[in-house]
Amino acid sequence: MAVAPTSTALNEPADSVLCAKNLTVGFGEATILNDITVNIGRGHATALIGPTGSGKSTFLRALNRMNDRVSGYRRNGEVTLEGESIFTSGMDLLDLRRKVGMLFQRPNPFPMSIRDNVVAGVKAHRMAKRHQFNDIAEARLTQVGLFDAVKDRLNKSPFQLSGGQQQLLCLARALAVEPDVLLLDEPTSSLDPVTTERVESLIANLVPSISVVIVTHNLGQAQRVSDQTMMFFDGELAEFNTTKELFTNPQHPLSSQYVRGHIG
């Protein structure tokens, strides 16, 4: 079915942190994303929804170039961060990823102590002196509400923590390098409802100082955490609108069916 985009001009380029222009991404023969043009608003929480295989994760991973090393990767079109192309040689890939942080579906703490996990990025980017690491770790763990639970075992393995605590630790690690944008790839799909709620309220608190882009299968979550929503279908951007509009008054027939639970 042909998908004609609706309401993609939600944000002016000047108010956008990330802009995709005619972005097409494929792996080998398969085209995963087809001609996506969208402006992601600065200081907004943007939800990416759509059925499995609709390309929303690939779009998310295009924003910090995590697709680059996938075999057969090919790209057309442009992505800009604050007006600057993320694909030119002038853009330092490592710096891009510091500015555009990422949290994955499964928590992935490193095999090092809890404290070292939090400051792993800070160390890699040499953003602080050694004697400041303790304070940074404490501040970030406090920010994600994990400090009290782990303060007596900062030197212990993170793998004794629950899945939810591990995900919060990964969030603290991502926040420690002071990103401008945080990409979340279904960050709560492996978490229990209580932790999910905590992660959601943390995300709400990050905005607007950090722009958040979150892929989610949970339509309720999209409505709770985001104020703008992109609806993907079959590699195309079917609709981009404020979350409220998209869920109450969807313009595109496919998004209408999807948010009502008829498809997907």
Add this chain to the structure above:
Amino acid sequence: MTFTLEAPARPRHRRRVSQMIFRAATLFALGLVLIPAIWIVLGIVLRAIPHFSFSVLTHTSAHGGLENAIVGSFIIMVGVAIIAGTIGLGAGIYLAEMSATSQRGQRVDGLLRTATEVLAGVPSIVLGFVGYIALVVGLHWGYSLLPALIILSMMVVPYIAKATENSLAQVPTAYREGAEALGMAPGYALRHVILKTALPGITTGLLVALAIAGGETAPLLYTAGWNDQMPTLALTGHQVPYLTYPVWAFYNQPSNSLRYLSYDAALILIVFIVTLLVVSRIIVARTQRHADIRR
């Protein structure tokens, strides 16, 4: 369509019997590995201990001891650990991490991989002979430390490279992606996140390699020679004693004291290798405090 299911087949006692048989079969296989090993070790210990005297450790072969061979074996193993460890680790890292993404590059990498496997398959005595012709005679180095180290390293580098490559390949993608998403440079991520995870496998590979090097005789006969005096650190021109020589050569001598020395040498070799094992386990345990899976 309607159908009726029959009651589940396989009564419980049958399941239990088949489980028991499988358990017994695997236990038997384990026994086939362990029993000869225990038999060999006990055989050596029981023959060596009754006549063992600590003077063996403090006298050279010229005076009825093995001190020179112990020191020689130690020097050889340290040398192999340094040379083969560095090269094998580097080669393994290349094969696992740096290998090309282009099709042509992948073909070249496949060729390199096969080449290391071929090297691993060359019989040690052939390598020893090559070392003798090319290094000992060809380069006029004589029986000495350097040709021994080079030939033994050539022998064990493939093991270390393979172990390194395999254990790096087993590092979860989640660690790599996590490091990548944090903006760690590939080399930094390798050193601080990925190698750490792969360390138990790499250490085990290095250990096996050292055990092979320590227990090898044929290539050393061709390259190191033998010396009943204390070895020196001279790289060329001085023959080097090592523990496997007395095991092989003294056993056939028509003298009981030399036979006992050959058992002593075998015992010391075993102690060497067990110590190596224990030390490496301790290192692994210390570095894996924070690992998610204990290995």
